[in-house]
Amino acid sequence: MSAVGVVAAAGSGSRLGADRPKALVELAGRPLVAWAVETLLAGGVDEVVVTVPAAERAAFAAALPGRVQLVEGGATRTASVRAGLAAAGPGADVVLVHDAARPLTPPDVVARVLAALAAGAPAVVPVLPVVDTTVVVDDGGLVADAVPRARLRRVQTPQGFDRATLLAAYAGLPEGVELTDDAAVVRAAGVPVATVDGDERAAKVTVPHDLHLAGLQVAR
Numbered sequence: 180m181s182a183v184g185v186v187a188a189a190g191s192g193s194r195l196g197a198d199r200p201k202a203l204v205e206l207a208g209r210p211l212v213a214w215a216v217e218t219l220l221a222g223g224v225d226e227v228v229v230t231v232p233a234a235e236r237a238a239f240a241a242a243l244p245g246r247v248q249l250v251e252g253g254a255t256r257t258a259s260v261r262a263g264l265a266a267a268g269p270g271a272d273v274v275l276v277h278d279a280a281r282p283l284t285p286p287d288v289v290a291r292v293l294a295a296l297a298a299g300a301p302a303v304v305p306v307l308p309v310v311d312t313t314v315v316v317d318d319g320g321l322v323a324d325a326v327p328r329a330r331l332r333r334v335q336t337p338q339g340f341d342r343a344t345l346l347a348a349y350a351g352l353p354e355g356v357e358l359t360d361d362a363a364v365v366r367a368a369g370v371p372v373a374t375v376d377g378d379e380r381a382a383k384v385t386v387p388h389d390l391h392l393a394g395l396q397v398a399r
């Protein structure tokens with residue numbers, strides 16, 4: 180089974196407040212995107228495509244191994260992944276879509292996703308339980324409802340797919356519909372999505388505190 184990785188790295192990262200796109204922000208001296216690419220390769224992915232902001236192609240090329248293919252991302256994550264998929268080699272049987280914003284994802288997570296695909300799942304996501312009490316609030320900020328958390332899961336990346344299944348699902352997604360992850364795209368096409376164990380270390384870097392925590396993790 181041959182696997183291609185698509186790393187979504189074309190976001191601006193405005194919530195992080197950095198002076199550069201989030202994927203180029205450094206963690207222990209290396210850009211987040213370099214960590215994410217290394218995780219995919221260490222976990223068993225054969226080739227990697229990275230979607231980048233058009234104006235930053237040279238900076239990404241300098242930060243990544245030469246074997247990594249760079250493609251221009253879009254205005255939204257959905258558009259960026261579409262661009263990455265179009266550039267991903269047609270020889271691959273499966274695709275893993277990963278966020279550059281999850282730099283410390285252990286390669287074991289990649290291996291679990293690949294194993295589920297090899298076992299026949301058409302789509303698979305790493306998940307973790309929800310540990311906080313979770314509620315719905317109304318427009319005024321009052322708690323309107325409590326959500327039983329036993330069956331809730333937080334969804335991480337990389338998310339793995341049979342390549343043909345993912346391409347067909349994106350082809351069937353109307354332009355302009357934006358979904359926050361790729362499993363939502365295949366679910367919209369009626370494809371069952373399996374789960375494997377995620378990992379707390381695969382936490383997403385969104386706000387400055389997340390980067391601080393990631394820094395503590397690599398300092399150990």
Ligand code: C5P
Nearest residue numbers: 187188189190254255256259278279280
């Ligand atoms: O904004 P957020 O952190 O949810 O983005 C998740 C991932 O999607 C990030 O790695 C970001 O670089 C990527 N992205 C992208 N193209 C966009 C917006 C986000 O590749 N237009």
